[in-house]
Amino acid sequence: MHTISINNITEGTSQQQTAERVFEPHSLISFTTLSSVPATVSNLCCKRLSDENKLFAGTLGLSQNNAEYGFCPAFRNEKTKQVLLSRTANGKVSPVHLLEGLPQNWFFPNTQDxxxxxxxxxxxxxxxxxxxxxxxxxxxxxxxxxxxDDE
Incomplete structure (x- = not known):
């Protein structure tokens, strides 16, 4: 049996219930709340993610609208087909798209800041x-x- 840490899900929400339903048969689960996400993550949004969030506002294309269906924010490199879950700086799976856990070679050079x-x-x-x-x-x-959405 594996241990899966589902982080940054508000306790008692449908997101937590969905995560428990999806993963419980296979793993031990631990949760942390959104308040444990470092304040610095708000500085990590790039313009493209911000634009996408505006474009998909009010739809199931946003993390907060599809998490209850078992969808986890992720990124895919279309050249290599590598897929990575979105993660916070400390490596925990994030409930939203963050850039912190992505490899440096997924960014244009000279964007260290x-x-x-x-x-x-x-x-x-x-x-x-x-x-x-x-x-x-x-x-x-x-x-x-x-x-x-009918379940």
């Missing part, structure tokens, strides 16, 4: 559910196609 980091064009933000990466658009469609 966290506030000035710019993702390479081949990096796509999206979500992972049951080991499969979905773009934001694919996430919206998957929830509709699989009738997840």
């Amino acid at each position: 966290d506030q000035a980091r710019v993702l390479l064009d081949e990096i796509t933000s999206g979500f992972v559910r049951q080991g499969i990466f979905y773009t934001r658009e694919e996430t919206i469609n998957a929830i509709k196609i699989f009738n997840l």
